[in-house]
Amino acid sequence: MLRRLSLLLVPACLFSQAGDPAASLDRVAEVATAMVDGDVCARIETPRSRSFATKKDPRDPWRGSDNYDVDDASFILTKKTLIRLSRLCAAACDVNLWMPLSSDSGKVQVVIRNVNEMSQFWPWGALNQEMPPEMKQVLGTGKRMTVRRKPGMISVLAPVYDSLGDINGLVEVVSRLRPDPRENVK
Amino acid sequence: MIPSRWVALLFCTVRLCAATDLTVLPDSFRFGPTGQVIEPDHTAGAEPAHKIVLEGARGGFVSCQLAATVSLGAYRLDIKPFAADSGLQVELFRQWFHYVPSAKGYFPDALVPVRVPHSATLPDPDNKVPGQTAQPYWVDIWIPATAAPGDFSTTARLDAAGTTVELPITVRVLAASIPAEDAIVIDHNSYGTSWFAGQYPKLVQKVGPGFYDSPEFYALIQAYHRVIYEHRGVFHQLGYGHAGKVGPEFAPQLAGSGKSKHIDNWRAYDRHYGPLLDGSAFATTRRGPHPIPFAYLPVNPEWPASQVSWGEPGYEREFVNVVSAMEHHFREKGWTNTRFELFFNHKKRYKGFSWDGDEARFAKDYEYMREYARLMKRAVPANSPVKFVFRADVSWTMERQFRDLAGVVNFWVCGGGMFNWYRDAARTLKERGDIVWTYGGTPPVTKPASQMTTDLLRTWLLGVGGFVRWQTVDPGEDPWFHFAGGGETLVYPGDRFGIAGPLASVRLKIQRNAIQDITLLNSLSGSRPLDALREAAAQRFNGAKVDEWWGTRPAFADTDPDDWSNATIDDATSAQAKFANNIDSNAWNRVRAYVMESAKEVK
Numbered sequence: 057m058l059r060r061l062s063l064l065l066v067p068a069c070l071f072s073q074a075g076d077p078a079a080s081l082d083r084v085a086e087v088a089t090a091m092v093d094g095d096v097c098a099r100i101e102t103p104r105s106r107s108f109a110t111k112k113d114p115r116d117p118w119r120g121s122d123n124y125d126v127d128d129a130s131f132i133l134t135k136k137t138l139i140r141l142s143r144l145c146a147a148a149c150d151v152n153l154w155m156p157l158s159s160d161s162g163k164v165q166v167v168i169r170n171v172n173e174m175s176q177f178w179p180w181g182a183l184n185q186e187m188p189p190e191m192k193q194v195l196g197t198g199k200r201m202t203v204r205r206k207p208g209m210i211s212v213l214a215p216v217y218d219s220l221g222d223i224n225g226l227v228e229v230v231s232r233l234r235p236d237p238r239e240n241v242k
Numbered sequence: 243m244i245p246s247r248w249v250a251l252l253f254c255t256v257r258l259c260a261a262t263d264l265t266v267l268p269d270s271f272r273f274g275p276t277g278q279v280i281e282p283d284h285t286a287g288a289e290p291a292h293k294i295v296l297e298g299a300r301g302g303f304v305s306c307q308l309a310a311t312v313s314l315g316a317y318r319l320d321i322k323p324f325a326a327d328s329g330l331q332v333e334l335f336r337q338w339f340h341y342v343p344s345a346k347g348y349f350p351d352a353l354v355p356v357r358v359p360h361s362a363t364l365p366d367p368d369n370k371v372p373g374q375t376a377q378p379y380w381v382d383i384w385i386p387a388t389a390a391p392g393d394f395s396t397t398a399r400l401d402a403a404g405t406t407v408e409l410p411i412t413v414r415v416l417a418a419s420i421p422a423e424d425a426i427v428i429d430h431n432s433y434g435t436s437w438f439a440g441q442y443p444k445l446v447q448k449v450g451p452g453f454y455d456s457p458e459f460y461a462l463i464q465a466y467h468r469v470i471y472e473h474r475g476v477f478h479q480l481g482y483g484h485a486g487k488v489g490p491e492f493a494p495q496l497a498g499s500g501k502s503k504h505i506d507n508w509r510a511y512d513r514h515y516g517p518l519l520d521g522s523a524f525a526t527t528r529r530g531p532h533p534i535p536f537a538y539l540p541v542n543p544e545w546p547a548s549q550v551s552w553g554e555p556g557y558e559r560e561f562v563n564v565v566s567a568m569e570h571h572f573r574e575k576g577w578t579n580t581r582f583e584l585f586f587n588h589k590k591r592y593k594g595f596s597w598d599g600d601e602a603r604f605a606k607d608y609e610y611m612r613e614y615a616r617l618m619k620r621a622v623p624a625n626s627p628v629k630f631v632f633r634a635d636v637s638w639t640m641e642r643q644f645r646d647l648a649g650v651v652n653f654w655v656c657g658g659g660m661f662n663w664y665r666d667a668a669r670t671l672k673e674r675g676d677i678v679w680t681y682g683g684t685p686p687v688t689k690p691a692s693q694m695t696t697d698l699l700r701t702w703l704l705g706v707g708g709f710v711r712w713q714t715v716d717p718g719e720d721p722w723f724h725f726a727g728g729g730e731t732l733v734y735p736g737d738r739f740g741i742a743g744p745l746a747s748v749r750l751k752i753q754r755n756a757i758q759d760i761t762l763l764n765s766l767s768g769s770r771p772l773d774a775l776r777e778a779a780a781q782r783f784n785g786a787k788v789d790e791w792w793g794t795r796p797a798f799a800d801t802d803p804d805d806w807s808n809a810t811i812d813d814a815t816s817a818q819a820k821f822a823n824n825i826d827s828n829a830w831n832r833v834r835a836y837v838m839e840s841a842k843e844v845k
Contacts, residue, residue: 113807115808116807119808121589121591122591122603122807125590126590128596128606132553132596135549166593173484237454237489237490238454240485241433241434241481241487241489242433
């Protein structure tokens with residue numbers, strides 16, 4: 057009886073491995089490292105905008121956000137690549153671009169998000185934020201990392217390289233096990 | 243010697259008799275849980291009374307608030323119907339006391355409909371207000387357009403502890419009628435429908451996992467439109483997120499890509515919008531079945547065309563094909579009374595797109611709007627009976643956008659504070675056929691109730707067409723016992739009370755009554771100069787002249803907006819604070835008295 061049950065379980069496990077969402081996301085993340093151009097990414101936020109990123113003004117708490125600006129061509133070029141990468145995922149996913157702040161290496165900011173607005177790291181509305189340890193590790197080692205921080209969500213973080221071979225950003229390839237068609241419609 | 247227990251009994255009986263009371267306030271002052279006027283509404287003359295006379299024009303409501311004061315135990319409240327031939331109809335609502343931790347107090351706002359006669363107990367075991375001895379009720383009295391002018395009386399009656407208290411209510415119906423179309427549009431904005439699940443847990447559980455595809459779901463959407471419409475407002479639901487995700491019921495289902503992208507089906511869209519756009523969703527209302535006057539389109543930088551093709555022929559083809567099909571569908575359905583808004587809500591700070599659709603600050607972003615205007619022109623036939631408008635919500639650079647986007651944007655929703663700097667703007671924009679509204683927030687329950695009327699009056703005084711309250715359906719996680727104040731809501735989920743729809747609020751009704759007054763006053767402009775009506779209303783509201791409602795264009799308005807900050811803007815708009823923060827509780831009563839006197843004088 058047990059032997060017969062084992063025979064049934066083996067193909068079930070194989071199927072489960074083949075459909076493993078983390079594996080699918082990891083493959084997309086690997087491709088993203090090859091395809092996303094770190095030099096273009098570095099030009100997305102304008103120098104003027106960067107100068108406001110960490111400035112504090114007690115009379116104007118939104119100063120950084122109100123002055124946030126991007127170079128359109130670099131943004132759109134990269135966003136198109138990220139959208140195309142997301143189409144490689146087996147299920148609905150987003151490919152987000154993250155970059156450390158030039159003025160504060162302990163902080164990171166999401167630079168491009170995509171249509172489903174999924175992320176395990178972005179607190180809604182944050183212009184920039186403390187560097188999560190997982191991102192720090194990816195930026196330091198160049199190794200992809202699978203993250204399951206929030207229930208029902210999987211992200212794979214992968215490095216983005218510039219032409220010098222330096223890691224200057226990372227992508228978050230993220231999916232939900234049970235997508236909600238109305239989530240983030242707000 | 244009298245036994246002590248008899249003394250105690252005698253004392254209790256006297257106290258019960260003395261404690262049973264029925265008092266009344268006009269709509270503008272609110273009762274607290276012991277039957278006194280709550281602190282924010284304190285002002286000379288704000289005293290509970292034992293009778294009331296309400297004056298109103300035909301085709302509208304008059305309202306008052308009753309407080310049943312009972313020291314302990316059960317009571318019954320009844321209001322006799324008005325004489326049948328009067329046509330007057332009474333509706334009664336129990337007021338919920340919300341505990342606001344930041345103010346450490348209880349404030350009435352949510353209105354639970356009750357039938358008369360109504361039996362209850364005090365303190366209310368559900369509301370759990372410590373020391374509660376009074377339960378306030380909102381009384382709405384509908385005066386139909388066909389009512390005969392004259393005085394009509396009824397009686398409210400409270401029975402408790404063997405005591406009966408009666409309170410006379412007289413409604414003086416004027417010969418004047420409130421026009422069906424309001425002088426100003428008060429818009430109530432909201433975002434998506436995902437919040438239904440959190441606000442209606444009982445309904446969602448009852449319907450089951452298919453809730454978001456169920457008749458109950460679509461009925462709930464319509465119920466929100468209906469409650470706002472009944473209160474002379476407009477309800478808006480934005481159906482997409484900051485990176486372009488569209489809720490299934492806010493857009494037709496698409497299929498294909500590039501030149502083959504097309505509308506696959508209209509099932510969810512038509513279930514959602516059909517009854518709203520043909521007006522049938524409002525068939526049971528007193529105002530009658532009218533199509534919603536405005537609706538957001540689902541169009542955004544990612545829908546119907548994907549950003550992956552931005553700037554390429556495929557983007558234009560996807561956009562034009564789908565929007566053309568939408569125009570065709572709307573035309574076939576006869577949905578030609580609604581303005582469909584092309585509106586971009588995204589901000590680049592949220593990292594979905596490279597430009598600001600909402601409150602654009604940088605001039606380079608205008609180019610995107612020009613491109614979308616071009617695409618719309620390609621998609622919509624010039625002679626289409628379907629009304630498409632291009633709406634922009636503007637703040638920082640509104641003055642430049644008025645100039646640079648002339649002929650592109652034709653529906654402006656302007657930040658209220660900065661708009662005051664540009665006193666010629668409303669006239670100039672309206673002269674070229676544009677719609678002009680302003681936007682802002684909603685006074686919380688902790689402010690004087692009269693503050694609900696400030697933005698309404700400003701809208702009318704400045705000659706602006708409408709005012710948008712940017713969020714009106716978010717009462718917070720626990721509106722009942724741990725309330726943030728209601729600055730982002732004017733309705734409450736009825737789920738707690740077994741009602742599959744929204745509850746109106748005291749503030750919503752105060753707002754409705756003020757819209758009626760403004761509309762009635764505006765209608766008198768045929769016999770008196772409109773400017774004189776405005777000056778008189780402004781003077782009664784807070785003693786100011788209309789001119790003072792405008793601000794002064796600051797010198798820095800001529801500098802590069804990139805150099806502005808919120809701090810400098812706040813400094814330049816601070817003079818307007820007297821129109822926001824120092825409005826006394828009687829402000830609207832004075833305006834209403836003027837409206838009624840004026841309406842009586844006009845033959």
